[in-house]
Amino acid sequence: MRPHFKIYNILNFNEMGLSPKLLMAVEELGFTKPTPIQEEVIPIVLNSEEDIVGLAQTGTGKTAAFGLPIIEQIDVQDKSVQALILAPTRELGIQISKDLQTFSKHINGLQVVPVYGGASIDTQIRAIKKGAQIIVATPGRMLDLIKRRAANISNIRTVVMDEADEMLNMGFREELNGILEKTPETKRTLLFSATMPKEVARIAKNYMEDPIEITVGQQNSGAENVRHIYYLVHARDRYLALKRIADINPDIYGIVFCRTRAETKDVADKLIKDGYNADALHGDLSQPQRDQVMKRFRERSLQMLVATDVAARGIDVNDISHIINYNLPEELEIYTHRSGRTGRAGKSGISIAIVNYREKSRIPQIEKIIRKKFEKLPVPNGPEICKKQLFKLIDRMEKVEVDETQIAPFMDAVNKKLSWLTKEDIIKRFVSLEFNRFLEYYKGAPDLNKKAESEKGKGDRGDRRDRQGGRDRRDRWDKKDGGSRGENRGRRGKSNFIKFFISIGKKDGVIPKNIIGMINDSTQDRDINIGTIDIRDSYSFFEVGDRYSEKVLNSLRNAKFKGRNVKIEITEEKERDNKRNKGKRRRK
Numbered sequence: 001m002r003p004h005f006k007i008y009n010i011l012n013f014n015e016m017g018l019s020p021k022l023l024m025a026v027e028e029l030g031f032t033k034p035t036p037i038q039e040e041v042i043p044i045v046l047n048s049e050e051d052i053v054g055l056a057q058t059g060t061g062k063t064a065a066f067g068l069p070i071i072e073q074i075d076v077q078d079k080s081v082q083a084l085i086l087a088p089t090r091e092l093g094i095q096i097s098k099d100l101q102t103f104s105k106h107i108n109g110l111q112v113v114p115v116y117g118g119a120s121i122d123t124q125i126r127a128i129k130k131g132a133q134i135i136v137a138t139p140g141r142m143l144d145l146i147k148r149r150a151a152n153i154s155n156i157r158t159v160v161m162d163e164a165d166e167m168l169n170m171g172f173r174e175e176l177n178g179i180l181e182k183t184p185e186t187k188r189t190l191l192f193s194a195t196m197p198k199e200v201a202r203i204a205k206n207y208m209e210d211p212i213e214i215t216v217g218q219q220n221s222g223a224e225n226v227r228h229i230y231y232l233v234h235a236r237d238r239y240l241a242l243k244r245i246a247d248i249n250p251d252i253y254g255i256v257f258c259r260t261r262a263e264t265k266d267v268a269d270k271l272i273k274d275g276y277n278a279d280a281l282h283g284d285l286s287q288p289q290r291d292q293v294m295k296r297f298r299e300r301s302l303q304m305l306v307a308t309d310v311a312a313r314g315i316d317v318n319d320i321s322h323i324i325n326y327n328l329p330e331e332l333e334i335y336t337h338r339s340g341r342t343g344r345a346g347k348s349g350i351s352i353a354i355v356n357y358r359e360k361s362r363i364p365q366i367e368k369i370i371r372k373k374f375e376k377l378p379v380p381n382g383p384e385i386c387k388k389q390l391f392k393l394i395d396r397m398e399k400v401e402v403d404e405t406q407i408a409p410f411m412d413a414v415n416k417k418l419s420w421l422t423k424e425d426i427i428k429r430f431v432s433l434e435f436n437r438f439l440e441y442y443k444g445a446p447d448l449n450k451k452a453e454s455e456k457g458k459g460d461r462g463d464r465r466d467r468q469g470g471r472d473r474r475d476r477w478d479k480k481d482g483g484s485r486g487e488n489r490g491r492r493g494k495s496n497f498i499k500f501f502i503s504i505g506k507k508d509g510v511i512p513k514n515i516i517g518m519i520n521d522s523t524q525d526r527d528i529n530i531g532t533i534d535i536r537d538s539y540s541f542f543e544v545g546d547r548y549s550e551k552v553l554n555s556l557r558n559a560k561f562k563g564r565n566v567k568i569e570i571t572e573e574k575e576r577d578n579k580r581n582k583g584k585r586r587r588k
Helices: 020-028 036-047 062-072 090-103 121-129 139-147 164-169 173-180 198-207 235-248 261-273 287-298 334-339 362-370 382-399 404-417 423-442 448-454 456-467 485-494 512-523 546-555 571-587
Strands: 052-055 083-086 112-115 134-137 158-161 188-193 212-215 226-232 254-258 278-281 304-308 322-325 349-355 497-502 530-535 540-545 568-570
Touching: 020 062, 020 090, 036 052, 036 062, 036 188, 036 212, 062 083, 062 090, 062 158, 062 188, 083 090, 083 139, 083 173, 090 112, 090 134, 090 287, 112 121, 112 139, 121 139, 134 139, 139 173, 164 173, 164 188, 164 198, 173 198, 188 198, 235 261, 235 322, 235 349, 235 382, 235 448, 254 261, 261 278, 261 304, 261 530, 278 287, 322 334, 334 349, 334 362, 349 362, 382 423, 497 546, 497 571, 512 530, 512 540, 512 546, 540 546, 546 568
Parallel strands: 052 188, 052 212, 083 134, 083 158, 112 134, 158 188, 226 349, 254 304, 254 322, 278 304, 322 349
Antiparallel strands: 497 540, 497 568, 530 540
């Protein structure tokens, strides 16, 4: 790849050579000065045929960087597919599609069609046949459409792979290869990624011709205006710490990241039950449900969105104040993606990690990746939270707008009703009316920091057990934090999960994402309900909803992982075989 030596000095969008109709849309969106990635990419796409590898973090304005020049070059008289944009998740695909439709709203005849799993493929086929110059797609659904001959990409001019590293992390390598093999050699390819792992470099080498590399900022670096904080607690106190973080930040508007969909549901359910303005975003939701949750979050009728990393891909929401890592991600580079969702457009943001003793050693590793230091802060205590909430209440009262006309008819009756109270009594009652629940909840509440220090020895022993495969290992829940293993089995039983054995484990380099990717790739179905994933040394267990069990079993029978044949069985069958073999050995 060739590095790009910047020769442009762009001051605003008007100087980039965009058409008046595009500039009108840009102006209506309030865009004035291009972001660094836009300033670098747009002129190259408009003025050359070069392939581009763009290394930039989430939230840097990549969609406009490739979207505006692609729209500029579309021939609206030609109804064939001229550009294909690939994204890792349907959320990101939908968001890109909406952005392109907004950019092109003054251009008659230009059609952008999003295609993704979890929605009617027949409806998507009809939309493409009506004429789609730009398709925005997830890899699995796009390859399905190609195989059905429902989408012809043999004459496309531009292919964009957005968040290529995430697509490969999610197991889309074969789909990407299958799609790119169907594209013409004369096309231009634009690849955008936050990181440049070997798999992404291989895609660039195989399908791009001497691409220009454009790097905006340092790879994996944290946003300059994001403050990074961690709180050290025992695993069983993680949810209590989360509540205190929310209470000490009454104006919080943020995303809480969990590792698994089960944990996401559990945390969101607890927050809702405890009166917090929260909801969950995870893979078990239907598309209408996901759309409704995101609509509420964008409208700020939700303060906290609890999500898995996969479900949160494509969330493009401005002014997020806090990112909370309920658990640190298994792959530490993902922390950069998470924290990059706050501190955008020159605004400040806070990224918080709730860390137990087992995870403490990972903080310096993340600091090396983001090239920033974390602040270790004590978990807020009851008096601090009550003080913060009280002054927030008083601030709201000071700033409330009084409609004299509307309230005047009631004031005589109100004054008469309260005439026996002094000014001081009225203030006390007003404060107590709104504030009593905090005073009551935090009355005698333990100091989680002192608790952690006094039990540090026990915590270290517990953390050692966790590393050896105890209750808090990866996708298992801590006994006091989310229920015992027995309780979880009961919960899973109600959901009718079937448990599978698979003959690959940690020694093979397996992480939960790999197993999810194998299930998705083999079944071509991304709506399968996947439960707990338990990675052991040389084998693993995973759960799927019972109505998918036959499909998963049949689809994975000939599966391979890193070239090695994989054996899969329903766990109960495996356990019966083991018992039968033990019985035979005893009889001998």
